Structures are given as structure tokens and as C-alpha cells.
Amino acid sequence: MTRKELKKIHVVQKIGDGHLTNSEGALTLGISVRQIIRLKNKYKAEGESGIAHKNRGRKPIHALKEDIKERAAELYTAKYQGSNSCHFAELLQEHENMELSRSSVRRILLAKGLKQAKQRRQTKTHQPRQRRAQAGMLWQIDATSYAWLEEHTPAFSLHAAIDDATGTVVGAVFRPNECREGYSIVMQQGIQKYGIPLSLYSDRHTIFRSPHEKLTVEQELAGETKPLSHFGKAMAELHIEHIKATTPQAKGRVERLWLTLQDRLVIELRLLGITSMEEANVALPRLIAKHNKQFAVAPRSSESAYMKLRDNVQLDHIFTIRELRTLGSGHTLSYAGTVYTFAEPSPQRFDAKSVVEVRQTLSGDVFIWHRGQALQLKKTERPKPEQKKKASSAQPRKPANDHPWKTTHDNNITKRNTKPSTFQDKINSQHNDYLEASW
Structure with a gap:
């Protein structure tokens, strides 16, 4: 029996012995006098077992059957591995026609050892910022690299923008890495579908800002303007106020979007049998529409802040x-x-x-x-300059006898026909030739 039930028995016994009145007993237990009288009658008729709860030790009538628990655990291991409790309950209802609550699914997975209870880290608190009142007042844009297709392909980046007032994902695209092209495609998707937002919130990546953005005092006094990146020039041409956050918490709406998509999108892509980034981009609009239907909220104001895109403006010429x-x-x-x-x-x-x-x-x-x-x-084609014919190398010539190279010695002097036999004879011969030439 519980301590509460033991206390009830103790108070009822005191009333029965005449040490407490019904009113005093009711005040002690925090119940009415009529309830005290009922407890006394149960105690007299059944003893201590009459005070105990009648359902103790009995299985609740609405408890899940063991075969349903086994089926849910088997499906999680076979098809839905890695999904969270809430998403797993939705997938069971959508694909398996099994209606289980999120708490029931969580208890099943914990009991089977398929999931462990998360331990929440204590993080630094940040002042929450209220959503903008109207749709289109502010978009938040970012990209994240993740193994969206698990082991089928290396990790690639998902670029997306979310409306701050409604939580609607206005555009999304997969790219091999974070790039200007991905952000430009996302902006074009959102503008074509909803309109031009008033402002855009991003991080301080060099895609969004020029490295030479900060001007000196002399430059500011000279009237020079801040240099913009290619993406920044597009925002300026569309008259979109571009705000660059200094911390991830400043654009928390899109940061929390990554946690949701990394938890759910991987499972959805796996169920569709997608194995390449190109196939994922084809299926992405339908998955984003499903996400918006479930998680988007109504803005505080029904008025829209979107600016209409003029008919003569081509977004391809801007981005x-x-x-x-x-x-x-x-x-x-x-x-x-x-x-x-x-x-x-x-x-x-x-x-x-x-x-x-x-x-x-x-x-x-x-x-x-x-x-x-x-x-x-x-x-x-660039005109090619005429190529001049290269001169060929001259043939070697033998100098004539009257060439200065050959007039150093007198060629008319008769040379000795005999060859020196020894080294000393050779030296003497050269010396004699020199004397003859000197004369």
C-alpha cells in the first residue's frame, strides 16, 4: 500500500477509537466529511483492503497489447530507424495504419532498448524574440551540410529560407556545397511564389558580404559606399534590407529548422528510395509542402507585407x-x-x-x-596574329686559307714530314717552327 493509503487507515482508526471526529479527520486528509464516512464504512466492511485502490495489480483495460508493441518495435528496426518518437508515430499512422500516441511510442522504444532517454544539456539562455507580425516582413536564410541520403552519397548542403512570421519554408534546394547559386535559387523560388520580402536575415558568410565591407573614417568622409558582394548587389537592386547576424541565436528560426529537417527529411527520403542528390531535388518541393502544412502557423496580422514583383523584372538578370x-x-x-x-x-x-x-x-x-x-x-573568335617563318640554322662553313684565323702562321713554310718520336722531340719541333715564323 502507498503512504497515502496508510495515512487514511491511520486516520480512520483514530476516528473509530474516538480520538478524532469526522470533521477533524476530513480536515487532516483534505477531503469532505461525506468521504470520511464512506472510508469508515469500507474499513468496517472490508478492512484495510477496502482502503487500497481496486485496480492495483490489474492490467488497465486500455493498455496496448503485446503484439502491437512487438509490431511497432519491428517496424522501427526494419524501416524507420533513427526517427524520433513524434515522427515515428506519424509514420505509423500514415504508412502502417497504426494509431499510437507519441508517449506510447516513446515508452515502447525505451522498453525494448531501441532508444535512450536524451539528457538535455544546460545551454546559455537567450532572450526570445517575438515573431514578426506580418508574412513577408522578414526571411531567414541559411545552409547546412548533412548526410541527407545516409550512406548512399557523401554529405551535401541544403539551402533554405523560412518566413519569420509564419514559419513557412519559402524555398529550398540541395547543392554539393554552400554556394551563391544555392542561395540565389532559394530566393528566386520564394519571390516567384510569395513575393519580395522587406528584409532578409543571414550570417556573415562572404557570399553575403564583401571582405572589404568596413570603410575607414577617411573613406566615409569622402562619401564612398560600402562594397557589396554579388548576392548583396541583388538584394540592393530588389530593395531588400539585408541584415547580417553576428550569432546563430539571432536567426534561431532557421537554425531550429535544421534540427527538424535533419530528424525527419532523412527518413522521408529513405522511404522514397532516393539515392542521389538530383532525385532528392525532384522530391524536395513535395516534402517541403508537407512540412509547411504541419508546422506553419498563422501570422498575428492577416495583412501581407510582400512586395509584388513587377512583370518587367527578370530574376535571372538580377541574381x-x-x-x-x-x-x-x-x-x-x-x-x-x-x-x-x-x-x-x-x-x-x-x-x-x-x-x-x-x-x-x-x-x-x-x-x-x-x-x-x-x-x-x-x-x-579572336583574330590570330600571322606567324612569321623562323629562319633555319646556317650550315657550318670551313674558313678559307686567307682567313685571319689561318694567317697567324706562315702556311708556305714546308713542314717536317717526319713525326716526333718522343715528347722532347715534339717540343723541339714546335720551338723550331716558332723561330722560323719569327724570322
């Missing part, structure tokens, strides 16, 4: 690489080792040595951006 080039003779320019010229006669006049802005899209198209218009370019 580009931008560099300055000087036009050469014949309206040609060199870019990335290739010579380009206008694909069609330019409607605008360019002076010689004009400096123009060259943009390259995500698909590799190159064009000149001038006064809000895209002037298409085409590749042209």
Missing part, C-alpha cells in the same frame, strides 16, 4: 555575377578568357573604350546590363 569591362575596337570585350560582341546591333551608342557592366546568369549566359536593359552577347 548574377557582375563585373566591369572595357569595350575594345569593334565593340568587343574579353570575359573569362572568351571574346564577346553584341549578338544584335546595339540600339544604344557606345564610345570607344566605354566601361560597361557585364553580368553572367546562373545558367552561364553573358550579357551587358546598361540603363536597365540586357544587351545580349555572342562569342566571337
